[in-house]
Amino acid sequence: MPPQTSLVHAQDHAPSPTRTLKRGTRVLEPDVYVARLNGRRAVLKDYRRYRRTPLAPLARLLVRREARNLERLRGWGHAPQPVATTDALVLGMEYIDGxxxxxxxxxxxxxxxxxxxxxxxxxxxxxxxxxxxxxxxxxxxxxxxxxxxxxxxxxxxxxxxxxxxxxxxxxxxxxxxxxxxxxxxxxxxxxxxxxxxxxxxxxxxLRGTWTRLYRGAGGRGWGRRRRTR
Structure with a gap:
């Protein structure tokens, strides 16, 4: 693997999306969209809807964690390159046309x-x-x-x-x-x-033990809704 380097902080605020790839609907699932960054297309994973919420620290942790993973792969030809972080709650990476x-x-x-x-x-x-x-x-x-x-x-x-x-x-x-x-x-x-x-x-x-426990629990009525009279 190539040596690790630091991410480039291109600007303070995420640019407006030009194409939405995915809307985050589950907890701590980011909005993912394509935007122009420094004249090039980039993919941004945006957690900003969690700003000033109790989940903000976890969202920032997710951004930092994936940023570190991409940094480990910088220069590798089979992963997007980390082109920018624009906000503590936004991760930027190379757009791959594929x-x-x-x-x-x-x-x-x-x-x-x-x-x-x-x-x-x-x-x-x-x-x-x-x-x-x-x-x-x-x-x-x-x-x-x-x-x-x-x-x-x-x-x-x-x-x-x-x-x-x-x-x-x-x-x-x-x-x-x-x-x-x-x-x-x-x-x-x-x-x-x-x-x-x-x-x-x-x-x-391990899988067999889990299956037996699960079936046994079902046989004894665990996890089933209580019948109402």
């Missing part, structure tokens, strides 16, 4: 998935798990996969990445790429891919 993976099937190819696998491998080698890797967060721009939305990304120290928990995070993320390639490119998983798709024993045991 389409979500699979929207244009003519852009889906073995080469594209080889690039994506290499990109995810680079993230994992640096101890970074994206944690929200699905096709809407993978844009195809000029034949190159670009991974976006690093709000949930986790940069793990070496000991955590090597732990069972860390290995499971990275394995499950690679499994998502294998499944996407199988579904979109029609490529059958290799024997190595097939091993990636199999959950380790402790994960299967």
């Amino acid at each position: 389409q979500p993976l699979g929207d244009d099937m003519s852009a889906v190819s073995t080469d594209l998935f080889q690039q994506l696998r290499a990109a995810v491998g680079t993230l994992h080698a640096a101890g970074i798990a994206h944690n929200d890797l699905h096709r809407s967060n993978i844009l195809v721009s000029g034949g190159v996969p670009k991974v976006v939305d690093f709000a949930a990304a986790l940069a793990m120290p070496g000991w955590l990445a090597r732990s069972g928990f860390g290995r499971q995070l990275l394995r499950s993320e690679l499994a998502k790429v294998v499944k996407l390639q199988t579904r979109l490119a029609g490529t059958a998983p290799s024997p190595e891919d097939a091993r990636v798709l199999v959950d380790p024993g402790w994960v299967r045991a």
Whole structure:
């Protein structure tokens, strides 16, 4: 990964949006829009509706956290570059002119998935798990996969990445790429891919225990609405 550098503070207030990409409807979900910043298009994640509310500190924390994640990837060719922070409650990043993976099937190819696998491998080698890797967060721009939305990304120290928990995070993320390639490119998983798709024993045991507890709770009426007379 390239060395970390600080974000550029371009201006004090967020510019007016030219195109809205997403309206935040859930708690601590930002408005996301395209705006012109220093003469270039940028994507802004805007939490300003939480200003002067009890949630403002959490919103600022989310901005700082994603900004740090993008800073770790500055100069990497498969993520948006952090072009500006315009406000403590607004995160700015490079606008990527692309389409979500699979929207244009003519852009889906073995080469594209080889690039994506290499990109995810680079993230994992640096101890970074994206944690929200699905096709809407993978844009195809000029034949190159670009991974976006690093709000949930986790940069793990070496000991955590090597732990069972860390290995499971990275394995499950690679499994998502294998499944996407199988579904979109029609490529059958290799024997190595097939091993990636199999959950380790402790994960299967944990899932089985949870399923039994959940079914048992349902059988005893836990969580069900009390019948009114």
